Amino acid sequence: xxxxxxxxxxxxxxxxxxxxxxxxxxxxxxGISFDYGQRHRAELDAAHRVAGALGAVEHRVMSIxxxxxxxxxxxxxxxAVPEGVPDPGVVADEIPVTYVPARxxxxxxxxxxxxxxxxxxxIFIGVNAVDxxxxxxxxxxxxxxxxKLANLATRAGVEGEPFSIHTPLIDLSKADxxxxxxxxxxDYGMTVSCYQPTDDxxxxxxxxxxxxxxxxxxxxDVVDPTRYQRS
Amino acid sequence: xxxxxxxxxxxxxxxxxxxxxxxxxxxxxxGISFDYGQRHRAELDAAHRVAGALGAVEHRVMSIxxxxxxxxxxxxxxxAVPEGVPDPGVVADEIPVTYVPARxxxxxxxxxxxxxxxxxxxIFIGVNAVDxxxxxxxxxxxxxxxxKLANLATRAGVEGEPFSIHTPLIDLSKADxxxxxxxxxxDYGMTVSCYQPTDDxxxxxxxxxxxxxxxxxxxxDVVDPTRYQRS
Numbered sequence: 001x002x003x004x005x006x007x008x009x010x011x012x013x014x015x016x017x018x019x020x021x022x023x024x025x026x027x028x029x030x031g032i033s034f035d036y037g038q039r040h041r042a043e044l045d046a047a048h049r050v051a052g053a054l055g056a057v058e059h060r061v062m063s064i065x066x067x068x069x070x071x072x073x074x075x076x077x078x079x080a081v082p083e084g085v086p087d088p089g090v091v092a093d094e095i096p097v098t099y100v101p102a103r104x105x106x107x108x109x110x111x112x113x114x115x116x117x118x119x120x121x122x123i124f125i126g127v128n129a130v131d132x133x134x135x136x137x138x139x140x141x142x143x144x145x146x147x148k149l150a151n152l153a154t155r156a157g158v159e160g161e162p163f164s165i166h167t168p169l170i171d172l173s174k175a176d177x178x179x180x181x182x183x184x185x186x187d188y189g190m191t192v193s194c195y196q197p198t199d200d201x202x203x204x205x206x207x208x209x210x211x212x213x214x215x216x217x218x219x220x221d222v223v224d225p226t227r228y229q230r231s
Numbered sequence: 232x233x234x235x236x237x238x239x240x241x242x243x244x245x246x247x248x249x250x251x252x253x254x255x256x257x258x259x260x261x262g263i264s265f266d267y268g269q270r271h272r273a274e275l276d277a278a279h280r281v282a283g284a285l286g287a288v289e290h291r292v293m294s295i296x297x298x299x300x301x302x303x304x305x306x307x308x309x310x311a312v313p314e315g316v317p318d319p320g321v322v323a324d325e326i327p328v329t330y331v332p333a334r335x336x337x338x339x340x341x342x343x344x345x346x347x348x349x350x351x352x353x354i355f356i357g358v359n360a361v362d363x364x365x366x367x368x369x370x371x372x373x374x375x376x377x378x379k380l381a382n383l384a385t386r387a388g389v390e391g392e393p394f395s396i397h398t399p400l401i402d403l404s405k406a407d408x409x410x411x412x413x414x415x416x417x418d419y420g421m422t423v424s425c426y427q428p429t430d431d432x433x434x435x436x437x438x439x440x441x442x443x444x445x446x447x448x449x450x451x452d453v454v455d456p457t458r459y460q461r462s
Binding site for chain 1: 291293294295296297299300331332333334335336337340341343344345347348367368370372373376377379380381383384385386388389
């Protein structure tokens, strides 16, 4: 029997990799992305390309206006995206301004709603606790708590067919992730990780996300296909 | 110090009561409602009236297209709303077709996002485990799991100021709820509980929700101000 999974696809490097992983494990994949008032549309365009290229059966974009709440540099234009280069390997003690309040809780909740309707019991999310940038909702304990919630919140949970939240990247370094995706044939040139790309998806090369990504390609010894903005 | 709370306001009898309860406990209340593709707009109109009448500082309607997923009689026009009168006092063994997949998980997630931005640590939701109609996401164990999740998912939780999910109605019968709201001066005439009201909010008198509500007014010995459709 073919198992069905809902895969959160952001258009970035990590979620492209989990889609390839889910596919390689034999899942029939439904991709879901979120238009949540992020500063740019380039990542949604990338998500659509990635879902198609990696064989998702369907790709949906759900709109949720998290920008109406504000509180993050990723959705609030009055808060600047941080630049500069912290010491390599140092993960910030403080939660950065790019944290979007409760974002992964909201995203997983909507993925859960769709999964229940589809009859899927597996949800893939590309969270990562190594290069996790200090976001509380990327930690293993958060994911475990959500899985428990999912099995109390739904008809599926109550009727005894539990949900699994899959986080195949949780313990991998960025280099490990890139190696795994490379092995599975992911074309990272179609992904966008930058917090402030141009409309056509060229990366700034300066934000935290660009920095982690570039270091990952170097460490993985894989050619970096990222398109950077001309400076 | 005045404490701030986010209150989920649906336009129905229960959530009007919790808004009155939160206000009576001294909270500065922010009301949030959801336009989730429900069959009718009358309950959102009612939510707006209720929030204003009961002194919410602000009222927001968030749009989320749960109807795109389908799977419920409340959002999918191809599934009929059940009518008829089950034996009084009998709560269904099966989860009814009016269950909307993961609805309360999605709603609480969005309330959590807003609460974090507002600096609120208290969220009120009108779930009820007595007359709960068989929805898995109205049970105390669901609420406890969500509270735990909230404190792992957010900056607030990580930084040691925990969230509380308040469910002041959880153990009350419909009659108890009506007595409490009546004591606090709630005008239930402005609320809409019906699953299939007219555009101006008149109730069908036949669906499960209408039946529970009408029985509640009788049991509470409070005059029922509900406007019913002429048949």
